[in-house]
Amino acid sequence: MSINQKILLVEDSPSFGYVVKKQLESRLHFEVTWVQSYQDAQACLQNTQAFAFALLDLHLPDAANGEVVDLVLEVGIPTIIFTSNDGNDAQERLWSRQIVDYVFKGSSASLDYIVSLLTRLQKNPTTKLLVVDDSKVACDYLRHLLQIQGYQVLVAHDGEQALRLLAEQGDIRLMLIDYAMPGLSGHQVVSRVRRQLGSDRLAIIGVSALGNHRLSAQFIKQGANDFIGKPFSAEELYCRVAQNLKILEQMDSIRQASYQDFLTGLYNRRYFFEHALSWFEYKTPLTLAMLDIDYFKHINDSYGHHVGDQVLKAFSQLMKEMFPHALLTRMGGEEFCILLPEPFVKTYRHLENFRIGLARQEILIEQERVKITTSIGLAQWQPSIHSNEQVTQDTLEKLLHLADQYLYQAKARGRNCICYGQTQTTQLQGSKD
Numbered sequence: 001m002s003i004n005q006k007i008l009l010v011e012d013s014p015s016f017g018y019v020v021k022k023q024l025e026s027r028l029h030f031e032v033t034w035v036q037s038y039q040d041a042q043a044c045l046q047n048t049q050a051f052a053f054a055l056l057d058l059h060l061p062d063a064a065n066g067e068v069v070d071l072v073l074e075v076g077i078p079t080i081i082f083t084s085n086d087g088n089d090a091q092e093r094l095w096s097r098q099i100v101d102y103v104f105k106g107s108s109a110s111l112d113y114i115v116s117l118l119t120r121l122q123k124n125p126t127t128k129l130l131v132v133d134d135s136k137v138a139c140d141y142l143r144h145l146l147q148i149q150g151y152q153v154l155v156a157h158d159g160e161q162a163l164r165l166l167a168e169q170g171d172i173r174l175m176l177i178d179y180a181m182p183g184l185s186g187h188q189v190v191s192r193v194r195r196q197l198g199s200d201r202l203a204i205i206g207v208s209a210l211g212n213h214r215l216s217a218q219f220i221k222q223g224a225n226d227f228i229g230k231p232f233s234a235e236e237l238y239c240r241v242a243q244n245l246k247i248l249e250q251m252d253s254i255r256q257a258s259y260q261d262f263l264t265g266l267y268n269r270r271y272f273f274e275h276a277l278s279w280f281e282y283k284t285p286l287t288l289a290m291l292d293i294d295y296f297k298h299i300n301d302s303y304g305h306h307v308g309d310q311v312l313k314a315f316s317q318l319m320k321e322m323f324p325h326a327l328l329t330r331m332g333g334e335e336f337c338i339l340l341p342e343p344f345v346k347t348y349r350h351l352e353n354f355r356i357g358l359a360r361q362e363i364l365i366e367q368e369r370v371k372i373t374t375s376i377g378l379a380q381w382q383p384s385i386h387s388n389e390q391v392t393q394d395t396l397e398k399l400l401h402l403a404d405q406y407l408y409q410a411k412a413r414g415r416n417c418i419c420y421g422q423t424q425t426t427q428l429q430g431s432k433d
């Protein structure tokens with residue numbers, strides 16, 4: 001179970017404070033400590049400093065000039081400020097205090113902004129960014145600003161080092177890259193990165209001198225998602241980085257939805273056919289099982305489709321628990337596939353345990369005790385030791401077809417059993433039990 005993060009809210013307006021507290025508790029499940037004065041904030045910080053963030057009103061009855069900001073920043077809590085003043089001077093004073101962000105009080109959108117900001121800030125400690133600039137001063141400045149918002153920041157001082165870090169780390173989500181560097185230019189690095197990583201995997205923001213529109217346009221043409229002109233404000237940097245990460249996360253969600261079966265949460269056919277081949281790359285034996293729930297139509301007819309749905313979910317959950325390292329797919333209806341990089345005997349034993357355990361238990365759904373069994377067709381793939389033959393989509397389809405044939409035999413034998421056989425890259429051969 002995740003531990004709720006604590007947030008300190010210092011706000012003297014009873015109505016605004018109440019609404020903010022309720023929103024943060026109900027929408028983000030924060031544990032909110034709300035106080036209404038400088039003195040209470042001080043007492044609160046003496047008792048606990050384990051706040052993940054602080055939301056502060058600048059003007060309090062007992063501290064009218066933003067003193068509470070220094071109080072909270074002194075103990076190192078990332079700070080967001082409520083303000084009603086949008087003058088340039090006031091803004092600059094705020095940013096010079098190294099706050100995480102500020103939020104306008106009066107606007108109806110401010111509550112939504114606080115929620116989206118805190119959602120972002122909660123993710124930042126696990127979000128890796130790469131800053132690429134040959135100037136150490138520029139790198140240090142960017143790293144410092146980004147760390148205020150809690151990001152993990154890596155730094156490269158030339159293009160080659162950036163390419164190396166991207167390849168080594170594998171989970172960098174956004175790169176900020178300057179144009180002018182010795183060796184590879186920013187444009188060249190972007191163009192090379194894009195041969196490996198699409199804009200849906202890594203966001204790139206080019207950094208170029210303000211007013212040089214050609215450089216900015218070239219960054220985009222080489223594959224950058226965005227650009228930012230130097231000199232930039234902390235606020236602009238934060239907005240662009242957050243915006244690009246948000247788009248990336250939306251693309252992740254779309255990709256995940258397109259690969260996931262909505263009912264069971266398992267992978268769907270599309271994912272299987274696009275990714276299963278990569279499991280053959282390691283040239284170790286693979287076992288592929290096709291499973292079909294027996295007489296499933298009878299369950300729908302007897303208990304209704306909604307119970308049938310719950311049975312499919314329960315069956316999938318049992319598979320996840322029994323085969324945590326397998327590629328688990330709902331191929332359609334009540335038919336499932338398990339692909340495992342394991343020797344046949346081991347998988348066979350696991351599947352037998354799964355089949356026997358399933359037949360013995362009752363699945364409790366809405367006071368109904370439902371009993372199910374499954375038939376299983378099992379095929380093994382052995383990498384050929386005599387040839388360097390390529391594994392192709394055809395190999396996968398043959399293996400699947402073979403497992404399907406054995407599943408058919410298991411059904412013909414009376415169901416609730418396993419039939420199996422074996423194949424190699426170059427040929428299909430098999431025998432049933």
Ligand SMILES: Nc1nc2c(ncn2[C@@H]2O[C@H](COP(=O)(O)OP(=O)(O)OP(=O)(O)O)[C@@H](O)[C@H]2O)c(=O)[nH]1
Pocket residue numbers: 263292293294295296297298300304305306307308309312332333334411415
């Ligand atoms: N509740 C529910 N039923 C589904 C879903 N997808 C397919 N089905 C039902 O699954 C049933 C499959 O029936 P059949 O193909 O006749 O197979 P069976 O009754 O399992 O019989 P055997 O496979 O021969 O053991 C059909 O009634 C489909 O409507 C689903 O997502 N939810």
